[in-house]
Amino acid sequence: MFTDPIKNLKAIPLKENDIVADFGAGTGYYSILSGHLVPKGKVYAIEIQKDFINIIHDKIKTEHLKNIEVLWGNIEKIGGTKLADDIVNVVIMSNVLFQVEDKNQTIKEAHRVLKVGGEILLIDWSDSSTLISQRKINIVPKDKMREMFEKNNFVFVREVDAGIHHYGMIFKKVS
Numbered sequence: 810m811f812t813d814p815i816k817n818l819k820a821i822p823l824k825e826n827d828i829v830a831d832f833g834a835g836t837g838y839y840s841i842l843s844g845h846l847v848p849k850g851k852v853y854a855i856e857i858q859k860d861f862i863n864i865i866h867d868k869i870k871t872e873h874l875k876n877i878e879v880l881w882g883n884i885e886k887i888g889g890t891k892l893a894d895d896i897v898n899v900v901i902m903s904n905v906l907f908q909v910e911d912k913n914q915t916i917k918e919a920h921r922v923l924k925v926g927g928e929i930l931l932i933d934w935s936d937s938s939t940l941i942s943q944r945k946i947n948i949v950p951k952d953k954m955r956e957m958f959e960k961n962n963f964v965f966v967r968e969v970d971a972g973i974h975h976y977g978m979i980f981k982k983v984s
Contacts, residue, residue: 833905837865
């Protein structure tokens, strides 16, 4: 692995009753880990690719988790996650924003679903990663990403050591 999800999640300690939204859940790695960490809470695994949704469902059954709900949703649209306003404690965005065309819309959707004081764990590809830059993927440098979040009513909390090919940051919703 290029980044360690367990280590990344430890950077934003989840409480047992937290509500977590995994934006762009992929195959559900962060969702499953979060499900174990919030046994009295809830995890929303939001994914647009239907093949991944089936994979996540299979993993949930294998892990015997009852607190994960898989949603087919579009994180690039306001309301696209199908979550209510102000209900989530933590949003996870791992290796997803570099794929999104309208990053500001995704950040606004995260803002909409987060409670005031809620946090975002952002992990994304580093612009210094030759592995990813050779594939000509639309990565956003860390300082530009921070500016985008701050322009959308988030406060930078701290950086997360996400490995040599990624950067990590935690942001808090203030209003």
